Amino acid sequence: MIDAECIVVGAGPVGMLAALLCVQQGSSVLLLEQTAERHFQSRAIGITPPSLEILRSIGLAGQFIEQGVAVRVSKAFGDGMQLGIIDFSGLAGDFRFVLSLPQDRTEALLEGAVLKNPAIRFRRGHQVLECSEDGDRVIVSGTSADSGTFRFSGRYLLACDGGKSAIRDSLGIPFEGAPQRYTFLMGDYEDTTGWGPQARFFATGRGSVESFPLPDNQRRYVIRTPYFIKEYSGDYLGSELLKRAGVDVSGTGQLWESGFGVQSYVARDFCKGRVFLCGDAAHLMTPVGGQNMNIGFADAELAAWLTRLLIEDKAPYRLCAGLYNKARKRAVRAAYRRSRALMVLGTSGGSVWSFIRAVAAFIIMKTPLRQILVQTFSMQTIPFRNLDNFRKRYERELNL
Numbered sequence: 001m002i003d004a005e006c007i008v009v010g011a012g013p014v015g016m017l018a019a020l021l022c023v024q025q026g027s028s029v030l031l032l033e034q035t036a037e038r039h040f041q042s043r044a045i046g047i048t049p050p051s052l053e054i055l056r057s058i059g060l061a062g063q064f065i066e067q068g069v070a071v072r073v074s075k076a077f078g079d080g081m082q083l084g085i086i087d088f089s090g091l092a093g094d095f096r097f098v099l100s101l102p103q104d105r106t107e108a109l110l111e112g113a114v115l116k117n118p119a120i121r122f123r124r125g126h127q128v129l130e131c132s133e134d135g136d137r138v139i140v141s142g143t144s145a146d147s148g149t150f151r152f153s154g155r156y157l158l159a160c161d162g163g164k165s166a167i168r169d170s171l172g173i174p175f176e177g178a179p180q181r182y183t184f185l186m187g188d189y190e191d192t193t194g195w196g197p198q199a200r201f202f203a204t205g206r207g208s209v210e211s212f213p214l215p216d217n218q219r220r221y222v223i224r225t226p227y228f229i230k231e232y233s234g235d236y237l238g239s240e241l242l243k244r245a246g247v248d249v250s251g252t253g254q255l256w257e258s259g260f261g262v263q264s265y266v267a268r269d270f271c272k273g274r275v276f277l278c279g280d281a282a283h284l285m286t287p288v289g290g291q292n293m294n295i296g297f298a299d300a301e302l303a304a305w306l307t308r309l310l311i312e313d314k315a316p317y318r319l320c321a322g323l324y325n326k327a328r329k330r331a332v333r334a335a336y337r338r339s340r341a342l343m344v345l346g347t348s349g350g351s352v353w354s355f356i357r358a359v360a361a362f363i364i365m366k367t368p369l370r371q372i373l374v375q376t377f378s379m380q381t382i383p384f385r386n387l388d389n390f391r392k393r394y395e396r397e398l399n400l
């Protein structure tokens, strides 16, 4: 007897999407989350076209688009001059924009769908402490708010329990990497800029400013900072926005502010035994470029599909595990390279570097080379960006 075919640990954005995708593939799901309530932070805001395709496959893209802001144009500025425009409207496919939606809203939409789905047993207040295997079952145990302890079994486990993954640690999978020296400060404000649904990027000698529209006439600003401070005293963010980009936020309501450092880690194995790592449990990278959650969505889609093949004995375990490792690591490496390049080249200050960057950016944006930027921000050329892309490459190898 098993409790569910797939156990998903962690109900962040990746875990909830994984649960929905497993059910869509035909698997029964037990979803375990340690917290009693959803968190309300607007962290990841960029949902790229490949992720919208995944959301469409479970009938959610429409709701996401209704609640978010479709960013079709992003303008780049240097010190006092416009460098160029990144225009997503020429993208291939149905989603010719990057959707801006705060992570708490993404999670609310996913949780709404999870709670409505009778094939998902969702248990909040359940912290998984250990994971082991017994024959053809995977077993998780831990403590729960209501019954004290629990022990559940399933055929496969999708570990979506974030960067500090207890599952990854209990399997002894090394998480290789290091904190980076880059630090940022972000804040959400009421939007009085008049820029509408445009994103704007300012690469100035004093440092960078990224600015994104949010729903409900709000706007996110992110600035590179000289060192990490969780909460700045006074109106540091407001005064830097004015000095770097000429944006005056005085008198507009600030809704949220948070400093963050950048970490860069990748799990040595993305699949071990009956466990598939997805999302931050498998990889952490800079939020600049907004790729990590989107890569996590594609992890979840592939893990849900492969576990179903395994449950139905349609493909050998070694091949599925090997392909998951190979494909997801390739996607992560590509996203890592791109987001790091955007962070290092785009956000560094200094007048000499700023001048060189302005000239280079000006040239790139006036030539067809600007397509590189369009593809990078939209994640359209990330390898294995969704299941269709993976199946085209590996269906024959899987003998399907």
Ligand SMILES: Cc1cc2nc3c(=O)[nH]c(=O)nc-3n(C[C@H](O)[C@H](O)[C@H](O)COP(=O)(O)OP(=O)(O)OC[C@H]3O[C@@H](n4cnc5c(N)ncnc54)[C@H](O)[C@@H]3O)c2cc1C
Residues within 6 Å of the ligand: 009, 010, 011, 012, 013, 014, 015, 032, 033, 034, 035, 043, 044, 045, 046, 103, 126, 127, 128, 129, 160, 161, 162, 163, 164, 165, 166, 167, 186, 260, 278, 279, 280, 281, 287, 289, 290, 291, 292, 293, 294, 295, 296
């Ligand atoms: C400031 C900031 C800005 C960002 N901006 C972007 C962006 O624009 N675009 C983008 O793609 N990404 C962005 N990211 C990254 C993004 O927030 C993460 O990639 C995303 O949250 C990962 O989702 P996840 O579900 O894998 O992990 P998490 O969101 O960490 O969720 C993990 C869940 O597992 C639960 N859990 C943990 N351990 C256990 C356990 N032992 N038992 C049960 N439950 C457990 C946790 O409570 C949590 O609910 C940003 C991150 C930060 C910090």
